[in-house]
Amino acid sequence: MDIEQLEEIFKQEILTCYKNNDWRELLNLNPQSNNKIAYKFLWVWPSVDNLEFIARKLKQFSKKGIISIGCGCGLFEWILQQYLGSEFPVHGYEVNETWWKSRYSNPLFITHHYPSFPIDSKELKQDHILLFCYFNDGDAFKHYIDSFTGNVIIIIGPGDGRGTHTNPEPFRPRFGRIQYDLHSYQEVKNTKDYIAVYIKVEY
Ligand SMILES: C[S@@+](CC[C@H](N)C(=O)[O-])C[C@H]1O[C@@H](n2cnc3c(N)ncnc32)[C@H](O)[C@@H]1O
Numbered sequence: 436m437d438i439e440q441l442e443e444i445f446k447q448e449i450l451t452c453y454k455n456n457d458w459r460e461l462l463n464l465n466p467q468s469n470n471k472i473a474y475k476f477l478w479v480w481p482s483v484d485n486l487e488f489i490a491r492k493l494k495q496f497s498k499k500g501i502i503s504i505g506c507g508c509g510l511f512e513w514i515l516q517q518y519l520g521s522e523f524p525v526h527g528y529e530v531n532e533t534w535w536k537s538r539y540s541n542p543l544f545i546t547h548h549y550p551s552f553p554i555d556s557k558e559l560k561q562d563h564i565l566l567f568c569y570f571n572d573g574d575a576f577k578h579y580i581d582s583f584t585g586n587v588i589i590i591i592g593p594g595d596g597r598g599t600h601t602n603p604e605p606f607r608p609r610f611g612r613i614q615y616d617l618h619s620y621q622e623v624k625n626t627k628d629y630i631a632v633y634i635k636v637e638y
Contacts, residue, residue, distance in 0.1 A: 438472070445472045446542070449510070453544060458517040459483075461510075468626045476541060477510040478569035478599075479591055479628050486518040488621045489589065492632055493523055493564060496587050500524040502559055503566040504579055509545035511568055516545065526563075554582040561585040568592075573602040577611040586635035588615060597627035605631035 445464070452461035465473045465480040473480055493501070503512050506527030516525040527545045534540060535547060550558060559565060561584045568591040570576060580588070590608055592601035603609060605620065606629070615633035622629055 441472050442475055445470075446476070449476060450542065453513065456517065458514045461514060468624050468628075476508060478507075479511060479623050479626075481511070481514065482624050483518075485621060485623055485630060486515060488630060489515065490519055490523075492587065492589070492619075493519070496564070496634075497562075498523075498564050498585075498587060499562045500526065500560070500564075501566050501589075502526045502528065502563045503568060504528045504576075505567060505570040505572075506545065506547070507569075508541035508543055509547070513544035552578070554579065556582045556584050559583045559585070564589055566591070567603060569599075569601050571600075571602055573609060576603050577609070580610050580613055586637070587618075588633045588635075590631045590633065591623070592628065592631075594622075594627050594629045599628075605629045608633070 448464055449461060452458070452464065462480065468480040500523050501515065503525060506512050506529060509527045512525045512527045519525065525545065527547055528550055529535060529547045530549065532549045535543065559579065559582055563585060564587045565579065565583050565585060566589045567576065590603050590605045592603065592605045593599045594606060614636040616636055618632045618634045620629050620631040
C-alpha cells in the first residue's frame with residue numbers, strides 16, 4: 436500500500452471517531468504518538484493526562500477558554516473541546532482560507548477564524564489562554580504576542596532531541612519586548628514534545 440492509501444485509511448478512522456464523538460477512541464488511533472501518517476492531521480497526539488494538564492491551567496488561572504493560533508485542521512482543538520466541554524470554548528485561528536476551503540485540504544474539525552493583520556487586540560480575548568501547537572513562524576508569533584492583552588500562553592513543541600523544529604520552541608521562545616516566565620510544563624507521553632505554560636511578567 437502506498438502512503439496516500441495509508442493516509443486515506445487513517446483519515447477514515449479519524450472521521451469515524453469524530454462522527455461518533457468518540458475522542459477517547461481517537462486518542463487510541465495513535466497510542467504511542469509514533470505513527471508518522473498521523474502528522475498529516477496533527478503533530479502532537481495527546482494523552483488524557485495532557486488534556487487534564489491544560490484543563491487544570493484554565494481553572495488555575497480562571498480563564499474562560501482557549502484561542503489556538505495555527506490550529507491546522509483543528510483536530511487537537513476538537514479533542515480538547517470534547518474533553519473540556521462547552522464551558523470552555525476552544526477557538527482555532529488559521530491563515531490562507533482559500534487553501535483550507537480547497538479540495539486539497541484535510542477535513543476541518545473545528546470552525547476556523549481567519550484574522551486580518553494587524554490583529555485587533557480585542558480579537559485575542561484577554562480572559563483566554565493563547566495556545567501555539569507546533570507553530571512555525573517566529574515573526575507572526577511576536578505579532579500575536581504584541582496584540583495579546585491576556586497573560587497566559589501555552590506553547591506545544593519539541594524539546595531537545597525530538598528531531599523536529601518549531602518557532603517558538605517550548606523552552607526557548609522569543610517573545611520580543613514583552614516578558615513571560617515559564618510557569619510549568621508537561622511532556623506529551625514520552626515523545627520529547629512538551630506543553631509549556633508561560634505567564635506574563637507584570638511590572
Ligand atoms: C506545523 S502546522 C501545525 C498545525 C497544528 N497546530 C498541529 O499541531 O498539527 C502550523 C500551522 O500554522 C499555520 N500558520 C502559519 N502562520 C500563521 C499565522 N500567521 N496565523 C495563524 N496560523 C498560521 C499554518 O497554516 C499551519 O497550519
